[in-house]
Amino acid sequence: MTRLKGELIRLPLYLAGLTMLVPFYWMASAAFKPVPELTRNPPSFVPGDPTLDAFHEPAWDPGVRADQVVAGLFQRYPDVPGGFLRFMGNSLFVAAAITVLSLLVAALAAYALTKMDLPGRRVIFVVVVASMMIPWQVTLVPNYLIVRNLEWLNSYPGYIVPALAKAFVVFFLVQYMRSIPDDLVHAARVDGAGEFRIWWRVVMPLMRPALAAMAIFVVLAEWNNFLWPLIIVQDDTMANVPVALSRLNASNAFNPNNMAVIMAASLLTSLPTVIFFLAFQKHFTRGIALSGIKG
Amino acid sequence: MTTALIEKPSTAQPAGAGKRARWRRAVPGYVMLLPFAGLFAGFLVWPLLNALYFAFTDFNGVRPPSWVGLENFRRLWFEDPRFRTGLVNSLIYVSCTVTLTTAAALALALAFRGTSWRDRVLRTIFFLPSVTSTIAVMLIWRWIFSGERFGLANTVLSWFGADPVSWLSTPHWTIPLLVVMAVWGGCGYGMVIFVSGLNAIPEELYEAGRLDGASAWQQFCYITLPQLKPVTTYVVITGLIGAFQVFEAVYIVFRAVSSVGGVQDSGLMLVPYLYDMGFTKFQLGYASAIAWTLFLIIFVISMIQLRVTRALREL
Numbered sequence: 001m002t003r004l005k006g007e008l009i010r011l012p013l014y015l016a017g018l019t020m021l022v023p024f025y026w027m028a029s030a031a032f033k034p035v036p037e038l039t040r041n042p043p044s045f046v047p048g049d050p051t052l053d054a055f056h057e058p059a060w061d062p063g064v065r066a067d068q069v070v071a072g073l074f075q076r077y078p079d080v081p082g083g084f085l086r087f088m089g090n091s092l093f094v095a096a097a098i099t100v101l102s103l104l105v106a107a108l109a110a111y112a113l114t115k116m117d118l119p120g121r122r123v124i125f126v127v128v129v130a131s132m133m134i135p136w137q138v139t140l141v142p143n144y145l146i147v148r149n150l151e152w153l154n155s156y157p158g159y160i161v162p163a164l165a166k167a168f169v170v171f172f173l174v175q176y177m178r179s180i181p182d183d184l185v186h187a188a189r190v191d192g193a194g195e196f197r198i199w200w201r202v203v204m205p206l207m208r209p210a211l212a213a214m215a216i217f218v219v220l221a222e223w224n225n226f227l228w229p230l231i232i233v234q235d236d237t238m239a240n241v242p243v244a245l246s247r248l249n250a251s252n253a254f255n256p257n258n259m260a261v262i263m264a265a266s267l268l269t270s271l272p273t274v275i276f277f278l279a280f281q282k283h284f285t286r287g288i289a290l291s292g293i294k295g
Numbered sequence: 296m297t298t299a300l301i302e303k304p305s306t307a308q309p310a311g312a313g314k315r316a317r318w319r320r321a322v323p324g325y326v327m328l329l330p331f332a333g334l335f336a337g338f339l340v341w342p343l344l345n346a347l348y349f350a351f352t353d354f355n356g357v358r359p360p361s362w363v364g365l366e367n368f369r370r371l372w373f374e375d376p377r378f379r380t381g382l383v384n385s386l387i388y389v390s391c392t393v394t395l396t397t398a399a400a401l402a403l404a405l406a407f408r409g410t411s412w413r414d415r416v417l418r419t420i421f422f423l424p425s426v427t428s429t430i431a432v433m434l435i436w437r438w439i440f441s442g443e444r445f446g447l448a449n450t451v452l453s454w455f456g457a458d459p460v461s462w463l464s465t466p467h468w469t470i471p472l473l474v475v476m477a478v479w480g481g482c483g484y485g486m487v488i489f490v491s492g493l494n495a496i497p498e499e500l501y502e503a504g505r506l507d508g509a510s511a512w513q514q515f516c517y518i519t520l521p522q523l524k525p526v527t528t529y530v531v532i533t534g535l536i537g538a539f540q541v542f543e544a545v546y547i548v549f550r551a552v553s554s555v556g557g558v559q560d561s562g563l564m565l566v567p568y569l570y571d572m573g574f575t576k577f578q579l580g581y582a583s584a585i586a587w588t589l590f591l592i593i594f595v596i597s598m599i600q601l602r603v604t605r606a607l608r609e610l
Binding site: 010013014017020021022023024026027030038039040041042043105106108109111112113116117118119121124128131133134135137138139140141142143144145146161162164165167170194195196199220223224226227231241242245246249250259262263265266267269270273274276277278281284285288289 | 317318320321323324325327328330331332334335337338339340341342343345346349356402403406407417419420421422423424426427428429430431432434435436437438439443444445447450453479484487488490491536539540542543546547550566569570573574579582583586587589590593594597
């Protein structure tokens with residue numbers, strides 16, 4: 001009886017959970033609707049006649065500009081080799097490179113700060129932690145100028161190098177590394193192992209859960225990163241997915257015929273992150289919990 | 296967050312090791328620190344100082360910056376109506392978003408804290424917006440609030456016999472819509488933190504409460520809420536900081552033809568204004584003054600957080 005009552009109280013919350021999904025459902029269904037169905041009033045909630053035209057429009061002819069025919073997503077960007085796949089490739093490559101490199105750099109720093117007797121390490125750590133309260137937008141203008149002077153605008157280094165100094169990752173890894181017994185490190189030292197060897201062979205394997213949690217954080221953040229790429233990307237070839245998406249939107253803002261294409265692109269942008277998240281959910285929520293509780 | 300600094304004193308010192316030996320042994324450590332330190336100095340500390348310098352200059356990115364003293368800040372705080380609009384919008388948006396998101400996150404955490412499959416599925420659903428590309432999400436919202444009758448929001452209105460609303464071009468709808476999107480997008484994140492906070496509360500407290508005859512509501516008020524205080528502070532503060540930094544929602548959903556602030560600047564906030572000044576009007580000095588204003592606001596919030604967490608720890 002009380003259980004039934006509990007379920008009844010939670011009913012509105014289940015409904016809220018359902019409405020949470022409405023925007024996603026709307027996106028996914030719109031991507032497969034033929035154009036006339038998109039603007040039907042009242043709207044159709046189930047695609048009556050599902051089609052892949054939003055991805056590849058068979059009737060599209062670049063020479064003919066008819067009203068009802070718009071280029072499918074993969075037929076856009078005729079001057080970009082690979083079209084939309086190229087943007088996904090850019091996003092993937094940049095996110096992967098930043099994740100691997102920034103985690104290595106941060107893990108090295110965290111090891112030096114926790115497991116080695118460095119004069120001044122406490123001051124260094126305080127500076128790193130303090131930097132976490134700087135909103136990164138403050139460095140936007142100067143970083144843009146630095147990257148421009150290095151002639152890295154519109155290039156992978158421009159994406160990757162400024163994103164490698166992640167104070168939060170160092171902070172998180174230091175917290176976790178403190179729980180690894182110093183005796184392990186001492187024992188390895190007594191056995192004559194060098195510091196790099198201890199870091200890589202002894203400490204890093206034990207850091208796996210923390211590294212996994214951070215990797216998921218960084219991958220998702222970089223795949224979705226928008227403002228920095230928006231500023232440094234100048235031609236379509238180097239766009240990542242969010243920038244490509246915003247340009248797609250800007251150039252076709254008020255043409256409902258393009259809505260299906262924009263929704264198809266949105267679907268291809270969010271689907272990988274959702275799958276990735278579902279696959280690694282455990283690590284991810286653990287990472288949030290660890291970082292949240294330590295506050 | 297700096298409260299975790301207290302650590303065990305290092306016992307690595309062998310007897311008789313001199314100061315020089317200590318430095319020599321530290322060399323590999325500094326080498327390991329070097330990549331991070333270099334990137335940290337080059338792309339964080341140096342830009343930060345640069346931004347401070349630019350804030351006192353007139354600078355368009357092409358000609359060398361010329362020193363103008365406090366002129367940018369004077370203009371910003373005393374003469375610039377757009378900045379005032381942006382600041383007021385930010386304050387309204389931030390206060391509404393943080394209050395509603397925190398309340399929703401706590402309610403969801405209380406409802407779905409369990410380990411049953413239903414709770415886990417619901418938690419995942421509420422968390423999904425946090426991992427989805429903001430741009431994609433904002434494009435969906437843009438369509439849902441389309442002013443045409445095929446917009447989803449207007450369809451729902453029409454079920455109740457109401458006339459379609461042109462959501463995106465009516466200035467007084469801008470902030471409410473932004474708040475709705477932010478709560479939808481942010482409640483799952485807070486929920487996850489609250490769930491781990493709830494699970495850390497010792498069960499004995501509730502047992503004692505029940506023995507004393509406390510009702511569910513009393514248990515919530517006198518056990519759950521006080522025990523959750525540090526977690527709540529964390530959720531609120533990170534929420535505040537995040538909300539002050541909003542950009543994509545304004546840029547994608549409400550971008551007007553001539554500026555990034557939406558119709559009549561109704562969605563203009565600090566970061567959109569910073570972007571507009573810096574990267575569409577190329578007043579980089581002025582943009583840096585806005586950036587430092589944002590920094591100061593967030594700095595004050597972080598200081599309050601430090602104070603509060605410290606006070607809480609001393610309780």
